Amino acid sequence: DEHSLMVYGERIFMFSGEFHPFRLPVPSLWLDIFEKVKALGFNAVSFYVDWALLEGKPGVYSAEGVFAFEPFFDAAKEAGIYLLARPGPYINAEASGGGFPGWLQRLTGQLRTRAPDFLAATDNYMANIGAAIAKAQITNGGPVILVQPENEYTNSISGVTGGFPDPVYFAYVKKQLRDAGIVVPLINNDACKLYYSRWPSWALADGP
DSSP: OOSOEEETTEEEOOOEEEOOGGGSOOGGGHHHHHHHHHHTTOOEEEEEOOHHHHOSBTTBOOOOGGGOSHHHHHHHHHHTOEEEEEEESOOOTTOGGGGOOGGGGGOSSOTTSSOHHHHHHHHHHHHHHHHHHHHTBGGGTSSEEEEEESSSTTTSOOOOTTOSSOHHHHHHHHHHHHHTTOOSOBOOOOOOHHHHHHOOSSOOTTOO
8 A cells, every 4th residue: 555565464564685586597596595685684685687688589588497487486485585576678787788688779769668669579578577477476376576667767768759758668568567467566666866756655556
């Protein structure tokens, strides 16, 4: 509600660490990481997903081996850690290209906008990663309690054709997640003070 998160009817305050599985692609170590995070007093972990590592070729999505998410979700659940999933499509995260695959450079439309070719390019990735996250939601017995579309949207982009921020683009990203089966609340993350003055709530269930 407007005051806090509630999980199974219990109010919780989310103390979140940060861990990105693609930065430690050794699934056998993930449980140890989560247990250490919990031992430090945290009850949650937020994680990014690097699109470039999962769809190196347009239309070819692969999350196998060290890039499979099921062991990551299983380890979090075993450790008793909630997860905040942050799949992008843009993540920043100090990752090369903000997690965008290099082949996006061949598009003519502007990235992170309503440009039809850019939106279409995100569809396969968002459908696949969205479905994987959906299976791990708390409503399905998993550890995911929140999902964040995009990242630092208003602080990381300028010169957008047609104006900015673009509600059409952001609504498209949210719909991709909902269509993939995401039912937990969506949360927004932004570093821009002007943005906070417009959206003062701690979390925006429907985004900008």
